[in-house]
Amino acid sequence: MIALDAVRARFPALRATTDDGRPIVHADAPGGTQVPDRVIEAMAGHLRAGTANAHGAFATSQAADALCADVRDRVAAFVGGWADGVVFGPNMTTLTLHVADALESELHAGDRMVCTRLDHDANVSPWLHLAARTGAAVDWVDLDPVTGTLDLDTLHVDGRTRLVAFPGASNALGTLVDPAPFVDAAADVGAVTFMDAVHAAPHVPIDQRGAGVDVVVCSPYKFFGPHAGVLSADPVLLARWTPRKIRPSPDSGPERWQNGTAAFEAIAGTGAALSYLDDIGMDAVGVHERDLSRRFLAGLERLPHVRLHGVDGVDGRTPTFAVTVAGHAPGAAAERLAAEGVYVWAGHYYAVEPMRRLGLLDDGGAVRIGFVHYHGADDVERVLEALDRLG
Numbered sequence: 001m002i003a004l005d006a007v008r009a010r011f012p013a014l015r016a017t018t019d020d021g022r023p024i025v026h027a028d029a030p031g032g033t034q035v036p037d038r039v040i041e042a043m044a045g046h047l048r049a050g051t052a053n054a055h056g057a058f059a060t061s062q063a064a065d066a067l068c069a070d071v072r073d074r075v076a077a078f079v080g081g082w083a084d085g086v087v088f089g090p091n092m093t094t095l096t097l098h099v100a101d102a103l104e105s106e107l108h109a110g111d112r113m114v115c116t117r118l119d120h121d122a123n124v125s126p127w128l129h130l131a132a133r134t135g136a137a138v139d140w141v142d143l144d145p146v147t148g149t150l151d152l153d154t155l156h157v158d159g160r161t162r163l164v165a166f167p168g169a170s171n172a173l174g175t176l177v178d179p180a181p182f183v184d185a186a187a188d189v190g191a192v193t194f195m196d197a198v199h200a201a202p203h204v205p206i207d208q209r210g211a212g213v214d215v216v217v218c219s220p221y222k223f224f225g226p227h228a229g230v231l232s233a234d235p236v237l238l239a240r241w242t243p244r245k246i247r248p249s250p251d252s253g254p255e256r257w258q259n260g261t262a263a264f265e266a267i268a269g270t271g272a273a274l275s276y277l278d279d280i281g282m283d284a285v286g287v288h289e290r291d292l293s294r295r296f297l298a299g300l301e302r303l304p305h306v307r308l309h310g311v312d313g314v315d316g317r318t319p320t321f322a323v324t325v326a327g328h329a330p331g332a333a334a335e336r337l338a339a340e341g342v343y344v345w346a347g348h349y350y351a352v353e354p355m356r357r358l359g360l361l362d363d364g365g366a367v368r369i370g371f372v373h374y375h376g377a378d379d380v381e382r383v384l385e386a387l388d389r390l391g
Contacts, residue, residue, distance in 0.1 A: 001284055001287065001288070002280070002284050002285070002287075002288040002373055004288075004376045007280070007373065007374050008376075010036040010037050010038070010276075011034045011036050011374055012037060012040070013034040013035070014026070014034060017341075018340075018341035022340075022341045023341070023378075024342075024343060025341060025342045025343065025375075025379045025382045025383060026343050027343055027344050027369045027370055027371060027375070027379070028344055028345050028368075028370065029202075029320075029370040029371060029372045029375075030171050030199060030222070030320045030345070030349070030368060030370035031345050031349065031368075031370075032221045032222060033202060033221065033224050033372055034224070034374070035224055035225060035226065035269070035273070036272075036273075038272045038273075038276050039224065039225055039226065039269045039272045039273050040269075041272070042268045042269050042271065042272035043226060043265045043266070043268055043269040043272075045268070046067070046264060046265045046268040047265055049063065050063075051064065051264055052064055053261055054068065054255075054261075054262070067264060067267060067271070068088070068262065068264075069083075070271060071088075071268070071270055071271035072084075072254070074270075074271050074274040074275070075230050075232060075270070076232060077274075078201075078274050078277070079197065079206045079207075079208045079216050079218070079230075079232045080205075080206055080207035080208040080209050080210055080211075081208040081209060081216060081233075082209070082232065082233075082234065082235050084253065084254060085232055085233045085238055085254060086231070086232050086254055087230070087231040087232075087233070087238070087254045087257040087258060088228065088229070088230060088254075088262050088263075088266075088267055088270075089228070089229040089230070089231065089258065090227075090228065090229055090263070091227065091229040092122055092196065092198050092217045092218060092219045092229045093122040093126075093229075095217055095229045095230075095231045096122055096126045096194075096196075096217055097126045097129075098243060098244070098257065098259075099126075099194070099233075099241070100126035100127060100129065100130045101243070102242055102244070103163065104130060104133055104134060106241075107130060107131075107134040107136045108135065108136070109134065109135030109136070110135065110136070110137075111134065111136040111137075111160050111161075111162045112136060112137050112138070112139055112157075112158065112160045112161045113127050113130070113131060113136055113137070113138050113139070113161070113162060113165065114139050114140075114141060114155065114156075114157060114161060114163065114164040114165060114166075114185075115127055115128075115138050115140055115353075116140065116141040116143070116150055116165070116166050116167065116353075117140055117142050117143035117150075117354060117357045118141075118143050118150055118166075118167055118170045118172075118173070118175060118177070118351075118353070118354055119167045119170075119351070119354075120167065120170075120171050120172075120196060120198065120199070120349075120350050121350045121351065121352050121353070122196065122198075122350065123165050123166075123167060123194070123196040124165075124352070124353060127163065127165055136162070139156055139157075139161070140154065141154050141155045141166070142154040142357070143353070143357045145309075145357050145358045145359065147310075147311065148170070148173045148175050148309060148311045149175055149311065149316070150175075150177065152181050155181060155182070157185045157186065157188060157189045158189060159189055161189045161191045162191055162192065163191055163192050163193075163194060164182050164183075164186040164193050164194070165193075165194040165195075165196070166179065166182045166193075166195055166196075167195070167196045167199065167200075168195050168196065168197040168198075168199065168200030168201075168216075169197075169199040169203065169204070169318050169320075170199060170310075170320075170351070170354060171198065171320070171349060171350070172310075172320075172322055172348075172349060172355065172366075172368065173310030173311065173317075173320070173321075173322050173354060174199075174311065174317040174318040174319065174320035174321060174322075174370075175310055175311055175316065175317055176200070176204065176316050176317055176318065179193070179195060179211045179212075179213055180211065183211060183212040183213060192214045192215065192237065193212070193213045193214045193215070194214065194215045195208075195216050195217070196217055196218075197216050197217065197218040198217070198218045198219045198222050199222065199318065199320070200218075200318070201219075201222060202222055202224065202285075202372055202373075203285065203286070203318040203372070204282065204286065204318070205282045205283075206218075208232055214233060214234050214237055215232070215233040215234070216231070216233075217229065217230070217231045217232075220266070220269065220270040220273055223273060223274075224276060224277065224372075225266075225269050225272070225273030226265075226266045226269035226270065226273075227266065228263060228266040228267070230270065231257075235254075238254065238256070238257060243257045244259075245259060280373065285372075285373045288373050289318065289371065289372070289373060290314050291377075292319045292371045292375055292376075292377075292379075292380055293314045293317065293318075293319045293371075294314050295377055295380045295381075296319065296321065296369075296371070296380050296383070296384065297312070297314065299380065299381070299384035300321075300323070300384070302388075303384070303387055303388055303391065304391075305325060305327070305390065306323050306324075306325050306326075306387050306390075306391075307323060307324050307325075307326070308321060308322070308323050309323065309324065309358055309360070309366060310322055318370075319370065319371040319372070319375075320368065320369070320370040320371075321368070321369045321370070322358075322366040322367070322368050323366060323367050323369065323387075324360070324366050324367065325367065325390050326391075327390075328390055329363075329364045330346035330363075330364040330367045331346045331347065331364055333346065333367050333390060334346035336386075336389075336390060337367075337383075337386050337387075340382075340386045340389075341382075342382060342383055342386045344367055344368060344369050344370075344383075345367070345368040346365060346366070346367050346368070347364065347365040348360075348361060348365040349365070349368055369383055
């Protein structure tokens with residue numbers, strides 16, 4: 001169970017108020033969460049103690065090596081992956097583009113890749129660019145615009161399918177995605193599976209090896225850490241593929257995939273965020289967030305001018321909601337909410353394919369409201385009251 005007051009006390013940014021003294025509701029969490037004091041202290045502590053590049057003979061360099069090894073272990077435990085398959089990077093998008101570059105030599109004209117209409121564009125555009133460079137084709141798993149779930153009847157592979165890419169959860173609609181159908185389809189034809197776990201990571205446990213997923217990518221700034229990216233891959237694949245790198249970089253291991261010097265302070269913050277989540281417990285997070293979703297969905301039923309897009313129940317979703325408000329363009333609605341101290345996103349939030357499939361892309365997208373475990377019933381009610389005043 002989440003001890004909400006104690007949790008909130010650990011997030012300095014949550015103490016901010018509007019000019020008239022009301023607490024700010026950071027319901028923009030799907031675009032980036034706030035960070036606990038432990039993360040801030042870890043990042044500052046690394047810099048205060050003295051930073052250095054890796055693999056030197058002196059103490060600060062050896063401390064950087066130890067830090068990276070420790071956080072690799074933590075990331076592997078968090079996603080259920082391999083410590084020697086964890087790659088640090090600036091963000092998930094850059095890491096995905098890096099993998100797409102490496103796969104170019106393995107794809108040829110006539111090969112195929114699978115993408116979904118539910119994904120963030122960081123798990124779409126890299127594969128579209130790769131297809132354009134190699135002559136491969138992209139097959140789409142369609143999105144049902146009514147339910148906000150993927151139509152698995154449109155998941156097709158054949159002997160030329162080389163990659164199956166899919167999300168762990170939708171950053172636009174909050175839809176959770178079961179990896180099993182994608183993993184099973186890929187296994188039938190020997191294709192690589194690539195899961196964007198950015199939106200899933202703060203909400204549900206990830207079990208990469210248990211699910212049989214080859215590559216998982218996520219971003220610490222979405223799970224209470226700093227702006228950074230992490231990739232977890234089967235080390236056999238990392239060794240097989242050839243990344244674009246400079247000659248002095250290592251020729252083996254995950255550092256082979258890290259171009260240039262790592263952001264050691266961000267790695268320290270990532271480790272602290274994972275330590276924090278270990279303390280809170282993902283099971284407790286899930287129970288608390290289901291309560292938030294239940295309250296928000298019940299409140300929407302009292303607001304006929306607000307339309308929810310996507311999964312309309314508590315099951316099969318995260319507490320992230322895409323809505324449109326009658327009489328208000330999404331951007332204008334977000335501005336009205338911001339004036340009341342309720343921070344939300346509006347637009348497509350880089351989920352181009354979902355917004356196009358929902359028929360919203362050319363009309364300004366939708367308003368995205370997202371909660372995480374540091375929100376409480378009072379935050380949900382503040383959002384609902386602000387939406388009510390738009391009626």
